[in-house]
Amino acid sequence: MTGRHTVTHPRIPPRRGGGGGTWWSKAWGRAVEESAFAVAELRRGRALARAGEVGAIAVDSGSAVAAVSDRDDAWTVTISVPVLDERDRATFVELVGAESGRIAAMLAGQLPYALLEACEEAGIELLPYGGELGSTCTCDSWLDPCPHALAVLTQVGWLLQADPFVLLQLRGLSREAVLAGLHALAGRGGADDLAVAEDAALRAARILTALEADPEADVGRWW
Incomplete structure (x- = not known):
């Protein structure tokens, strides 16, 4: 099962701050802080991110690419x-x-914390630590990560705050790969719970579509 499927996220416009964040985006943020050479570079990277200087971000299995002005x-x-x-x-x-x-x-x-705990019990580390975040940049800085890379890493954190599948994509599992894997399990009689999960997933997808069309829509009837 592979998760290679490039997803390009549009440029994020300037913003005043990164927002409160989710527990998993905060964990990503701590890893970014750990990876920085010094506070000055981290601040410069965050400033570039907030100023909207990062272009569209192409996320693939194990990597993300973007231009930084x-x-x-x-x-x-x-x-x-x-x-x-x-x-x-x-x-x-x-x-x-x-x-x-x-x-x-x-x-x-959402990324259920119970799922993270189950992964850790199985020896799977979903959230990276600072030393796992690598980067290259076409600038002439000797730092790794340089402020441009820190800007991209910061915005990746904003992306996965809204969509945990961004984190999975970086870890080698695209949304399509996860859903295909679940269908494969169902095909092997992978338990009644999986059928319930897939039904819940379909309802969740319908809810998301309805909320995109009308944020005030009454979606309670789908549950």
């Missing part, structure tokens, strides 16, 4: 994150299918 120049940044091996990817899908609410929660933009 800095004064009169533009640089290309590639960040890298270790992907889960095949056994861990398969185990993760099984853990998602083990409880009916997990895939529905993820499709609704």
Whole structure:
């Protein structure tokens, strides 16, 4: 089972701050802080991110690429994150299918903490630490990560705050790969709970579509 499927996220416009954040985006933020060479570079990277200087971010299995504007120049940044091996990817899908609410929660933009705990018990580390965040940049800085890379890493944190599948994509599991894995488990008679999970996922997808069309829509009837 592979998770290679590039997803390009549009440029994020300037913003005053990163917002309160979710527990998983805060964990990503701590890893970014750990990876920074010094506070000055971290602040510069965050300032570039908040100023909207990062272009569209292409997220793939184990990497994310974006252009960063800095004064009169533009640089290309590639960040890298270790992907889960095949056994861990398969185990993760099984853990998602083990409880009916997990895939529905993820499709609704949530990452259940109980799922993270189950992953840790199985020896799977979803959230990276600072030393796992690699980067390259076309600028002439000797720092790794440089402020441009820190800007991209900061905005990646904003992306996964809204969609935990961004984190999974970086770890080698695209949304399509997770759903395909769940369907494969169902095809092997992977438990009644999985059928319930898939039904919940479909309801969650309908809710998301309805809320995009009308934020005030009454979606309670789908549950």
